[in-house]
Each structure stands twice: as C-alpha cells, then as structure tokens.
Amino acid sequence: MAKKPKHVKKLDHQGCKIEIVTHxxxxxxxxxAKTIETSRDADTGAYVSPEAPYQAYGSLEELGKAIADIRQxxx
Amino acid sequence: MYVRKNAANxxxxxxxxxxEAIVKLKHMFSAGSNVSVYDQFVAIHPGVVQLTGAQTGNxxxxxxxxxxxHREYLRRYENALQSVDPRVTLPYVNWGLGDVSETTALFxxxxxxxxxxxxxxxxxxxxxxxxxxxxxxxxxxxIRPELRPFGQALQRNQALNTGAGWPTAxxxxxxxxxxxxxxFRPGLEQSPHHNRIHGRIGGDMLEMTSPNxxxxxxxxxxxxxxWAKWQVDHPGNxxxxxxxxxxxxxxxxxxxxxxxxxxxxxxxxxxxxxxxTYAATDIVHPVDVLDHxxxxxxxxxxxxCPCPEVDQQPSEFRGEARPNLxxxxxxxxxxxxxxxxxxxxxxxxxxxxxxxxxxWRGDLQVTLVAPNGFPAELHRMTGGSxxxxxxxxxxxxxxxxxxxxxxxxxxxGRWTLNVSDNxxxxxxxxxxxxxxxxxx
Numbered sequence: 479m480a481k482k483p484k485h486v487k488k489l490d491h492q493g494c495k496i497e498i499v500t501h502x503x504x505x506x507x508x509x510x511a512k513t514i515e516t517s518r519d520a521d522t523g524a525y526v527s528p529e530a531p532y533q534a535y536g537s538l539e540e541l542g543k544a545i546a547d548i549r550q551x552x553x
Numbered sequence: 554m555y556v557r558k559n560a561a562n563x564x565x566x567x568x569x570x571x572x573e574a575i576v577k578l579k580h581m582f583s584a585g586s587n588v589s590v591y592d593q594f595v596a597i598h599p600g601v602v603q604l605t606g607a608q609t610g611n612x613x614x615x616x617x618x619x620x621x622x623h624r625e626y627l628r629r630y631e632n633a634l635q636s637v638d639p640r641v642t643l644p645y646v647n648w649g650l651g652d653v654s655e656t657t658a659l660f661x662x663x664x665x666x667x668x669x670x671x672x673x674x675x676x677x678x679x680x681x682x683x684x685x686x687x688x689x690x691x692x693x694x695x696i697r698p699e700l701r702p703f704g705q706a707l708q709r710n711q712a713l714n715t716g717a718g719w720p721t722a723x724x725x726x727x728x729x730x731x732x733x734x735x736x737f738r739p740g741l742e743q744s745p746h747h748n749r750i751h752g753r754i755g756g757d758m759l760e761m762t763s764p765n766x767x768x769x770x771x772x773x774x775x776x777x778x779x780w781a782k783w784q785v786d787h788p789g790n791x792x793x794x795x796x797x798x799x800x801x802x803x804x805x806x807x808x809x810x811x812x813x814x815x816x817x818x819x820x821x822x823x824x825x826x827x828x829x830t831y832a833a834t835d836i837v838h839p840v841d842v843l844d845h846x847x848x849x850x851x852x853x854x855x856x857x858c859p860c861p862e863v864d865q866q867p868s869e870f871r872g873e874a875r876p877n878l879x880x881x882x883x884x885x886x887x888x889x890x891x892x893x894x895x896x897x898x899x900x901x902x903x904x905x906x907x908x909x910x911x912x913w914r915g916d917l918q919v920t921l922v923a924p925n926g927f928p929a930e931l932h933r934m935t936g937g938s939x940x941x942x943x944x945x946x947x948x949x950x951x952x953x954x955x956x957x958x959x960x961x962x963x964x965x966g967r968w969t970l971n972v973s974d975n976x977x978x979x980x981x982x983x984x985x986x987x988x989x990x991x992x993x
Binding site: 518522 | 616736799
C-alpha cells in the first residue's frame with residue numbers, strides 16, 4: 479500500500495526557506511532543509527522552540543518566521 | 554523566615570550587599586570545581602531545557618513545572634547568596650504597576666548596571682556587571698564561552714523598551730483572577746508577562762543562558778511573587794496542575810531535574826561539565842515547593858505576612874554550657890560541646906568565654922563553629938607550659954570572631970565548641986563555656 483503523501487507548505491522569509499511538513503499525525507518545521515526542534519505548550523498548544531527562547535506562537539509558520547528573523551539579526 | 558522586598562525600596566546599603574554577594578558567587582568555587590558557583594547556576598538553566606531519561610524535553614518551561622521549578626531554582630540561588638552574606642534576600646522587580654520608573658531605577662551603576670552601550674553597542678559597560686574591572690567590581694564580570702559563545706561582556710538592549718506590550722496592572726489583575734492553574738501558568742509565563750520582560754531587556758536575557766544576567770533572578774522573583782499571590786486565592790495542592798499536563802517532571806509528585814536523584818540527564822551541548830553535583834537524596838517535587846512560607850520566605854506586601862520586617866533594634870542573646878568533659882590526651886579530634894541559640898538576627902558582636910582546666914595550655918586548640926558552619930579559631934597551642942585556659946574572646950582580640958561579625962552570621966541555631974589536646978602527657982577538661990551575642 480502506498481505511503482500517504484505528506485503535505486508541505488513552503489515559503490521564503492528573510493532569505494530562509496521555511497517548510498511546514500504535515501505527516502500523518504505530526505507536524506515538522508524545516509528551515510533551509512534542516513528540521514527545527516519544536517514543541518507545544520502543554521496547556522495552550524502554542525508552538526515553541528529552543529531557537530526562539532521566551533516566545534510562543536500560534537502556528538509553526540509564525541514560529542518559523544520568528545526563527546528566520548532571529549537568524550537575520552544574528553548574521 | 555525572611556522578607557523579599559521590592560527592588561525599588563532597597564536602601565543603598567542593601568543594594569551594595571546584594572551586588573557584592575552576586576560578584577562573590579561569580580568568583581567562588583566549590584571544592585574540586587573550576588566552574589564558579591554563579592556559573593553553575595547559569596548552566597542549570599539551559600541544561601533543564603533538553604532532558605533525556607525519565608524526563609524528556611524541557612523540564613522547566615512551557616508546562617506546569619515552570620513555576621515550581623523556578624521557585625526552587627531561586628531559593629537555592631538565594632541560599633547561595635546568603636552563604637556569602639546572610640542579610641541578603643532576593644528582591645523583586647515590580648513590573649506590572651504601569652510605573653516603569655520602578656523598573657528603570659534598577660539600571661544604575663551601583664545596582665544592576667545600565668542597559669547596553671559599549672563595545673558591540675549592547676555591552677553593559679559600567680558598574681558591577683561590566684566586563685572591565687572598575688571601582689564597583691575590581692574583578693569584572695565575564696561570561697564563560699561555554700555559556701555564550703560570542704564575547705565575554707554581558708549584553709542588554711541599548712534602551713529598555715517600555716512601550717506597548719509592557720505588562721500592566723490590568724494584565725496582572727486579569728492573570729490573578731484566572732481560576733485554573735493551566736490557564737494561569739501560561740498567562741504568566743508567556744507575553745505580556747515573563748516572556749515579554751526577557752525580550753524587552755534583551756541581550757543575554759533572550760537566551761536560555763539568561764541567568765548570565767543577574768537581573769534574571771529579580772525578574773523571576775516577581776514571577777514567583779505573582780504566583781504566590783494567585784495561590785492565596787487558589788490554595789492547596791488541588792490547584793496545581795489538576796489536568797496533569799506536561800508529562801513527566803511536571804506533575805505534582807514528579808521529581809524535577811536536576812534534583813531528581815539522577816533519573817534524567819541533560820543533552821544540552823557543553824553544559825554537562827558545568828553543572829553542580831547533587832546528592833542522590835537531594836530530590837525536589839512540585840508538591841514540595843507549593844507553600845513558599847514553608848520554604849522560609851515571604852513578600853513584603855503580602856497581607857498577613859507571617860514574617861514581618863526584621864526588627865532592626867539590637868537584640869542580645871546568651872547561652873552557657875557546663876559539659877565538664879575530659880579532653881582526650883593527644884587526640885586532634887578532641888571533644889565538642891553545643892549551645893543552641895533561639896532567635897534571629899545578624900551577628901553584630903560576640904564574646905565567647907571558656908573555662909578549661911589543663912596542665913599544659915600549649916597543648917590546646919579551641920575552635921568555635923557558628924550555626925552556618927563558619928569556624929572561628931579562639932586558641933591555637935599557645936601559652937607553653939602555663940596551666941589552664943580561663944578567658945573570654947572578642948572580635949577585638951580574635952580575628953576570626955571579627956570575621957563572623959563582619960559576615961553578619963545568623964545568630965540563631967547551634968553553636969559548637971571544639972576543644973582538642975594535641976600533644977601527649979598533660980591532660981585537662983572542659984568545665985564550661987558561654988556565648989554573649991548581639992544581633993540586629
């Protein structure tokens with residue numbers, strides 16, 4: 479049986495290629511083809527990442543853009 | 554019991570004591586470690602973010618244990634400060650009043666130092682926390698490369714952004730009326746509260762190594778204070794994490810890393826070698842820290858605070874013991890006798906008197922140990938063949954007693970006298986000894 483195809487949303491932000499990959503039951507954030515460590519607030523479900531400490535976002539897309547913003551400032 | 558005060562109300566002397574204690578921790582090392590006590594505290598914070606073992610992921614953020622974990626973390630940090638200066642307590646930054654002057658007043662050279670300006674434009678360039686040695690801090694304040702890989706100077710934004718999005722009295726009030734912990738906790742942790750303040754101070758406060766900036770602890774003291782306020786209206790264990798969210802490490806009776814008996818380990822890169830060592834029996838669960846009064850502190854504006862401001866009037870305490878114990882001949886371990894002092898206050902004067910019968914005074918070594926474990930040598934094998942040691946010792950003639958006073962040792966607790974005979978043949982006994990203490 480063929481594997482269920484993943485849904486991938488791609489966007490460019492601050493020179494970074496952001497991908498939101500939807501698997502069967504999970505989501506994955508990639509920036510420039512590398513998976514970003516993410517988790518969700520246990521109570522609110524907000525998306526968080528060690529790459530963007532002290533911030534929480536309503537979607538992986540917002541989180542990905544924030545990380546790209548941080549990388550832009552760091553560069 | 555001690556009182557945590559609003560940082561805006563600290564006296565100049567209280568600021569000096571706080572900042573000097575912080576600087577001492579930065580340059581103080583535990584036995585066998587080349588990582589300062591302060592930097593060990595810093596390392597714990599990025600360490601808890603990436604755990605493996607019984608716990609996985611983040612053991613202190615974005616889930617229920619955010620508040621109890623940081624309460625325990627602050628308590629241990631405050632205890633470390635008090636080991637340096639027993640008069641120091643951790644102040645809180647009262648953001649959320651809508652009066653930013655309370656916050657901006659912190660950023661002065663003789664307090665937490667300015668926002669960023671020098672070097673990269675973000676470096677804290679003057680005061681106790683400046684990289685370069687100066688009149689406030691002759692040793693300077695530098696950040697270990699493992700705890701931040703770029704540069705050594707502490708960094709903050711160039712200005713404190715207190716505009717839109719700053720916590721307000723209304724936002725804090727709205728938090729306090731949240732009826733459920735699983736609503737209150739994220740409301741306090743996320744913007745416009747805890748997270749926002751990290752962002753507005755910026756620089757090192759943006760990273761998981763944010764305790765590199767000592768203002769971290771004052772910020773989290775306010776977080777803890779708001780939780781304590783909420784707990785007044787929502788008392789008891791039932792109001793902690795009733796849905797059990799957050800998994801292992803976040804539930805009421807889970808062990809919290811690193812006080813978990815080794816159940817979990819950090820996978821944070823470069824952090825493992827910087828951590829302090831905890832005994833396998835040093836275990837803390839959220840349930841252990843829900844009652845902050847039981848942990849020994851309260852906040853200065855709590856209604857009915859059970860620990861009112863420390864009486865600044867001097868108090869006098871006296872204790873006496875008559876052990877009448879023989880002193881074993883040629884035995885460096887010697888004998889010990891105790892006097893328990895009931896009371897509180899920082900030592901301002903001390904007189905210790907001993908009555909020892911002995912046939913060769915030069916055999917004797919006599920040491921007084923304060924309740925916090927600090928030793929004060931009273932007599933060290935002087936006096937040759939003279940008999941007996943019957944005299945009193947004061948800070949004027951005994952440097953170690955002067956050190957106890959200078960350190961403001963807490964008077965309450967068990968004082969111990971150790972008497973030993975360090976040569977053969979002559980013998981004697983400890984008849985009695987006494988302590989006269991003054992405290993403020």
